[in-house]
Amino acid sequence: MALLSPLLPTFSSLRPNLSQKLHRTLLPKKKSSLFLTRCAGNGAGKVGSATVEEKLEGKKEEAIPLESEGKLPPESRDSNGAAVKAVIPTFNDPRWIGGTWDLKQFEKDGKTDWDAVIDAEVRRRKWLEDNPEASNNDEPVIFDTSIIPWWSWVKRFHLPEAELLNGRAAMIGFFMAYFVDSLTGIGLVDQMGNFFCKTLVLIAVAGVLLIRKNEDIDALKKLIEETTFYDKQWQATWQEDETPSVSNK
């Protein structure tokens, strides 16, 4: 449990792509204030660790207490009557205040470190996906991803992918131009004036954009079928009608 305190200051400089082992210990950053207010004074760190161990595979063993422990008081579990897990470690993070990220705590060199905000939100969502929590009215979550400026998203997500796709397109383009030239003798400039070649360029660009992984081919086929599936279900009752007196939809 003492592991966590030294790790806290290093959190903001950590990148998600780094070693995954490191991330396990960074677990407990999640939803804090929701349960901070409810379980004030519940210093049941020991109990927390014991139940956490039995509940989770061990990934979260170090996860338990941060500063003030946010943990469910036992009685609320039983009265539920639902098949809820015994103890749910809650999301705790000192920078998560009042249902949103406190941007002041993300400052680096006087400016907000948006990448760290994105990382923090990713972690929070991941935590909640694995450990869904009750939504609380006292501390409603009001974080909206649109407060993170567009250029930060572009820089982090769009640009690397754009580089990748442009690289693929350039490689395909170069070799196709070479190939066509070797077959037909038409140079690059003349190829651009040819309708067939222009069509090939369009297909290549569309292909590079749409098919980024092997699975995308199947996914696209499914998507196309999905778009018309519902329409077909509705029109089924008309399709078996053979008299011309009723018009189809």
Add this chain to the structure above:
Amino acid sequence: MASLSSPTTAATRRQDSPIRPFVGLRRSPSNNCIPTSRNAVPSRHHLQIRAAKSSPRLPGRPLRVAVVGGGPAGGAAAETLAKGGVETILIERKLDNCKPCGGAIPLCMVEEFGLPLDLIDRRVTKMKMISPSNVAVDIGRTLKPHEYIGMVRREILDAYLRDRAAEAGAQLINGLFLQLDLPESGEGPYRLHYNLYNKGTSSVASERQTVEVDAVVGADGANSRVAKSIGSGDYDYAIAFQAMRIPEEKMKYYEERAEMYVGDDVSPDFYGWVFPKCDHVAVGTGTVTHKGEIKRFQAATRLRARDKIEGGKIIRVEAHPIPEHPRPRRVLGRVALVGDAAGYVTKCSGEGIYFAAKSGRMCAEAIVEGSENGNRMINESDLRKYLKKFDQMYWPTYKVLDVLQKVFYRSNSAREAFVEMCADEYVQKMTFDSYLYKKVVPGNPLDDLKLAVNTIGSLVRANALRKEMNKITL
């Protein structure tokens, strides 16, 4: 193009229920359509469909129509038929049936069907949408003071509509519909077999009765027997599971508020809800693709709402099927399906009461018109007119909701984007307008463009976060 990554996640998630190629009733199906039913039904090629105007006048008696099922669809149909001069019998097996149902009706239903306002237990004017990561958004700010979503108890609503039908002249029969015999010849009568429940006796003492009618309106719900009799084919359905709770002082919070929880934990393709009823709340969830895990989803819904329903007790647990799409065959000969039996439940929101009542009424209107107030025999083309009218009127609504479901219920990231979008006032206004009045009203094109940009932005951001989430392991 980040949104394209969602099909892959959806594809992996939907591996257990891949999209089957669509089979109507024509091709020999490899899945769930009932092939033998086509043989049982008289071949349609030989039926001659003539226009109603040339149909023979009925000899000295009005048209006789049986409405099977006394829910909103049956009640509305029976009332309209009776008012139109058609001799109507309404067969309902359980007159005090407490249907496990959300019970939400739009404003236009109150107006169109002239429902008295004391039918409505609660008026919901605030809805809270809660995302998988518990981002909570309140919608309803744009509602005008006279606008609300009405919450009714089904047994009250159904009884009211049935009584109105009886007052208009329909004959209400408390009985269980058993079987429908199709006519031997083109103009012959349909024979219905049913168990009549004698008042005051147990259902054991029921007598089997038969009645002959000219046309049948099947309004007997998702497990429609009338639909089976005409070989309508199957449909996919969701299971909705509800457990009612009564937390005492917490009811104040739900006074005018309903909640919707989205997330994979709560339902992979639908949502979990907390709807206020007269003196308790209904906490439920539904799913199409993972029906076996419905109890787990229900537990997850209770967990998410735990703080707000703490201290409550479960008083009733119930489940019911919700059709996902219309049956392949909704009309055959002089039998038509309406309401849940036909499969008129919207996607995304799972709304069915209004469409059931409306379709019942439309079908009845088509019968009344085609028979010239009960004087002539009708035939299939009259019933198809009802289908055409209904499809044309509500197709945009269904399609839009289908698209919304496909886009926003795909994955957790899409749901996060969905909840984020709901915070936008324009979205709220459009959503409520189209829900309350059932009209897809085109808004300001500039606002629409802004909305489109915001939607794409939300989806892209949510998917980008999703990709990052996949990279880390906690």
